[in-house]
Amino acid sequence: MVREGDDVAKLICAALDREQLDLFAGDVVVVASKILAKAEGRSVDLESVQPSDAARTLAQDADKDPRLVQLVLDESTHVSRVRAGVLLVRHRLGFVSANAGIDRSNIENTSQVLLLPTDPDAWARELRSKISSTYGVDLGVVVADTHGRAFRRGNLGVAIGVSGFEPLADLRGTQDLFGNVLEATIVPVADQLAAAAGLVTGESAEGLPVVVVRGALVMPGEAGATSLVWSPEEDLYA
Amino acid sequence: MVREGDDVAKLICAALDREQLDLFAGDVVVVASKILAKAEGRSVDLESVQPSDAARTLAQDADKDPRLVQLVLDESTHVSRVRAGVLLVRHRLGFVSANAGIDRSNIENTSQVLLLPTDPDAWARELRSKISSTYGVDLGVVVADTHGRAFRRGNLGVAIGVSGFEPLADLRGTQDLFGNVLEATIVPVADQLAAAAGLVTGESAEGLPVVVVRGALVMPGEAGATSLVWSPEEDLYA
Numbered sequence: 504m505v506r507e508g509d510d511v512a513k514l515i516c517a518a519l520d521r522e523q524l525d526l527f528a529g530d531v532v533v534v535a536s537k538i539l540a541k542a543e544g545r546s547v548d549l550e551s552v553q554p555s556d557a558a559r560t561l562a563q564d565a566d567k568d569p570r571l572v573q574l575v576l577d578e579s580t581h582v583s584r585v586r587a588g589v590l591l592v593r594h595r596l597g598f599v600s601a602n603a604g605i606d607r608s609n610i611e612n613t614s615q616v617l618l619l620p621t622d623p624d625a626w627a628r629e630l631r632s633k634i635s636s637t638y639g640v641d642l643g644v645v646v647a648d649t650h651g652r653a654f655r656r657g658n659l660g661v662a663i664g665v666s667g668f669e670p671l672a673d674l675r676g677t678q679d680l681f682g683n684v685l686e687a688t689i690v691p692v693a694d695q696l697a698a699a700a701g702l703v704t705g706e707s708a709e710g711l712p713v714v715v716v717r718g719a720l721v722m723p724g725e726a727g728a729t730s731l732v733w734s735p736e737e738d739l740y741a
Numbered sequence: 742m743v744r745e746g747d748d749v750a751k752l753i754c755a756a757l758d759r760e761q762l763d764l765f766a767g768d769v770v771v772v773a774s775k776i777l778a779k780a781e782g783r784s785v786d787l788e789s790v791q792p793s794d795a796a797r798t799l800a801q802d803a804d805k806d807p808r809l810v811q812l813v814l815d816e817s818t819h820v821s822r823v824r825a826g827v828l829l830v831r832h833r834l835g836f837v838s839a840n841a842g843i844d845r846s847n848i849e850n851t852s853q854v855l856l857l858p859t860d861p862d863a864w865a866r867e868l869r870s871k872i873s874s875t876y877g878v879d880l881g882v883v884v885a886d887t888h889g890r891a892f893r894r895g896n897l898g899v900a901i902g903v904s905g906f907e908p909l910a911d912l913r914g915t916q917d918l919f920g921n922v923l924e925a926t927i928v929p930v931a932d933q934l935a936a937a938a939g940l941v942t943g944e945s946a947e948g949l950p951v952v953v954v955r956g957a958l959v960m961p962g963e964a965g966a967t968s969l970v971w972s973p974e975e976d977l978y979a
Contacts, residue, residue, distance in 0.1 A: 584977045591977070599892040653891035653978035654837040655969055657909050657929030659936070661893065671895050690939065691895030698897070699937035701928065702957045719940045731893055739822045739829070740891035740978045 505712075507544035512633035515713055524715070531643035531719055532634060533700040535712040536619055536663055537606065539626045539646060545618040547574060565590040571605065571616060578603035578618060583741050591651075596623070596663060597732040599741045600650040604663075619648065623664025624727040631666040643667035643721055646728070647697035653740055660701040662693035662728050669724030670694075670731050691731055692721055743950075745782035750871035753951055762953070769881035769957055770872060771938035773950040774857055774901055775844065777864045777884060783856040785812060803828040809843065809854060816841035816856060821979050829889075834861070834901060835970040837979045838888045842901075857886065861902025862965040869904040881905035881959055884966070885935035891978055898939040900931035900966050907962030908932075908969050929969055930959055 505511065515534070519526065526532070540546075554562065554569035558576055562569035566587040576582075579592035583599050594603050596619070604619040620626050623646040631644040646664025651657075662670060670693035700714035735741065743749065753772070757764065764770070778784075792800065792807035796814055800807035804825040814820075817830035821837050832841050834857070842857040858864050861884040869882040884902025889895075900908060908931035938952035973979065 586977065589977070654971060654976060655899065655929065655932065656971060657927045657932065657969065659929055659932055689895045691893065691897055692940070694893065694895065694897055695936050695940045698933050699940055702930070702933045702937060702954070716940070731895065733892060733894060738892060739824065739827070 505538040505541045507542065507546075509542045511539060511542050512630050512637070515630070515634060516637050518713065519715075526634070526638040526640060526642060526715065527717065528640040529643070529717075529719075529721065530640070531645060531668070531696050531716045531721065532630065533645045533647050533660075533696055533714045533716060534626075534630060535704070536604075536623060536646050536648045537617065538712045539620040539623070540606075540617050543620050545620060546615050547618060549574075549614045549616060561585065561590070567602075571602070571607075574605055574616065574618065575603045578605065581735070581741070593735065593741055594619070597729050597734075598650065598661070598663065599738075600648075604648055604650075619663065620646070624666065624729070625664075627664035627666035627728070635667075641667065643696075645693050645696050645700075647700055649701065660694070660697035660699075662691075662697045662731060665693045665728045665731075666725065668692070668721035670726055670728060672720075672722055692719070693728065693731060695719075743776040743779045745780065745784075747780045749777060749780045750868050750875070753868070753872060754875050756951065757953075764872070764876040764878060764880060764953065765955065766878040767881070767955075767957075767959065768878070769883060769906070769934050769954045769959065770868065771883045771885050771898075771934055771952045771954060772864075772868060773942070774842075774861060774884050774886045775855065776950045777858045777861070778844075778855050781858050783858060784853050785856060787812075787852045787854060799823065799828070805840075809840070809845075812843055812854065812856065813841045816843065819973070819979070831973065831979055832857070835967050835972075836888065836899070836901065837976075838886070842886055842888075857901065858884070862904065862967070863902075865902035865904035865966070873905075879905065881934075883931055883934050883938075885938055887939065898932070898935035898937075900929075900935045900969060903931045903966045903969075904963065906930070906959035908964055908966060910958075910960055930957070931966065931969060933957075 549570040552570035554573040558573040559569045562572040564585045581593040584591040606617045627644040635642045644666045645662045648663045649658040672690040674688040704711045787808040790808035792811040796811040797807045800810040802823045819831040822829040844855045865882040873880045883900045886901045887896040910928040912926040942949045
């Protein structure tokens with residue numbers, strides 16, 4: 504259980520040590536955003552939230568707690584879709600997700616909710632720097648959340664913080680096996696890593712909050728996780 | 742190179758044999774849809790396509806070859822979004838993707854395009870049956886394609902055919918670490934597997950068309966890949 508103020512890098516290294524696991528150059532450490540949010544003290548007691556009129560109205564349409572909706576509005580820049588039980592927004596970090604990623608599970612007190620970390624890319628850079636220097640090798644770090652999706656059912660792991668490699672591998676202009684130039688091939692490597700980590704963790708992001716992926720092909724870069732998100736102008740759906 | 746009429750199961754087993762790889766119970770074999778489409782003879786010469794007036798109009802809006810657009814319309818049930826260079830449709834198999842998954846790359850003759858396999862779930866069942874019986878163990882099979890996404894950049898692996906396990910792990914009603922009941926937790930395991938396979942293949946689906954994933958937690962079931970897709974009525978975006 505991670506608590507506010509904990510040194511997460513130190514906890515991760517200690518856990519690897521306990522499991523007698525070493526890290527190697529190119530390994531990518533995928534960390535559940537939830538433990539970073541806890542370390543950062545991003546939990547909020549709903550009892551302390553005073554919902555606005557706008558939040559009350561939206562809460563009625565979405566069939567949700569007006570205090571939760573107030574927090575969602577505070578964390579977002581745009582409401583994308585509203586239905587009974589559904590509130591999809593563009594988070595201030597750029598991505599579109601349900602309830603601005605605010606989570607009620609894995610919280611001890613049920614009037615407590617957990618916001619996403621303030622700056623997941625900064626978390627990724629800090630963890631990368633600390634863990635890389637502990638092991639003396641160059642690592643990648645992904646801060647992972649799970650998002651519902653347009654078109655497809657189920658919540659899939661996505662990268663909301665990235666450091667140590669290029670989140671998108673841009674293969675445009677390269678050639679396929681027959682020498683044809685690939686026109687539209689951008690591979691979201693950081694999201695692939697977050698999705699793959701979900702195979703190991705299931706939905707138990709706190710029971711198993713850290714996954715190491717070895718052998719993935721990553722390219723150097725530091726564009727951060729916001730590079731994974733369509734801007735509002737480019738997005739054909741949000 | 743897979744050719745029309747090839748026995749893909751036999752080719753996969755031969756390739757595993759060459760690499761001296763064994764398969765174990767619970768392994769999931771992720772197969773690129775492209776090689777199945779080729780084996781099935783789904784390539785079409787654009788020279789043979791006579792576009793309708795509707796296809797010509799849409800082709801102008803999408804800035805695409807009218808013959809390609811005709812094939813896209815033939816393969817789809819609904820046009821979702823059109824912009825210059827972009828044609829997003831609901832495929833007859835249910836999912837929303839660009840150009841109905843019709844591919845121009847990795848084809849020797851550039852007037853040739855490749856449609857998706859007719860029935861990827863049937864392919865998954867057939868491959869599973871044949872490969873499982875060759876190795877004498879119970880396997881899962883995913884037929885994988887890559888799709889662009891709403892909200893997020895890049896093409897991610899998705900499952901368009903599944904056999905041998907439940908594509909969606911439904912954790913609703915189970916409890917988290919603090920005993921709170923999880924309300925909305927459906928994990929798209931088959932899509933996680935397809936996305937993870939992309940870490941190994943890159944975009945070179947023909948250079949490395951088969952990936953074996955070992956150790957994933959899968960549950961028995963045979964709902965098939967269509968269970969991964971929101972119906973038009975449920976879909977808030979398409």
